[in-house]
Amino acid sequence: METKRYCFSCDLKDDSKLISEYKEYHAAGNTWPEITKSIKDAGIVDMQIYVTGNRMFMIMEVDETFSFERKADMDANNSKVQEWETLMWNYQQALPWAKEGEKWIALDTIFKL
Numbered sequence: 001m002e003t004k005r006y007c008f009s010c011d012l013k014d015d016s017k018l019i020s021e022y023k024e025y026h027a028a029g030n031t032w033p034e035i036t037k038s039i040k041d042a043g044i045v046d047m048q049i050y051v052t053g054n055r056m057f058m059i060m061e062v063d064e065t066f067s068f069e070r071k072a073d074m075d076a077n078n079s080k081v082q083e084w085e086t087l088m089w090n091y092q093q094a095l096p097w098a099k100e101g102e103k104w105i106a107l108d109t110i111f112k113l
Contacts, residue, residue, distance in 0.1 A: 003045060003061050008104035011093050012054040019054060022091040034080035042071040056092075058104060 012019050024030060026049060039047060043066030050057045075081045095105050 001063055003063055004066075006060045006062065007107040007109075008058045008060070009095060009107055010056050010058070010104045011095055012051070012056060012091055013093050014054045018091050019051070022088075023051070025088075025091075032080065032084060034078070035084050038074060038078055038081050042066060042074055044071075057107070 012022055043063045044060050045063050046059075046061035048059045050059075075085070089103075092103055094102055098105055
């Protein structure tokens with residue numbers, strides 16, 4: 001199976017209490033099962049989120065069935081995903097250069113060994 005890797009960045013609100021709460025939602029076993037199922041059903045075979053201060057980085061490994069359009073359609077039709085996204089906006093904030101409504105911004109590769 002061929003896979004692709006995508007990397008994204010997003011900010012958390014710069015508040016230590018909110019950052020701690022956000023981390024707790026993402027701790028092993030705490031993410032809602034409907035959310036992890038929706039991720040896998042979209043063709044995302046691995047996802048990792050890293051944080052430094054209030055800046056986050058997400059790395060996604062996707063299979064050949066994945067497309068951003070398909071994932072967006074699936075999410076729009078999933079009330080639990082919509083509930084999760086609304087909840088996460090309490091903690092997340094767009095990067096300063098994000099377009100209106102954008103949250104996770106794709107990183108550009110500038111070096112590869």
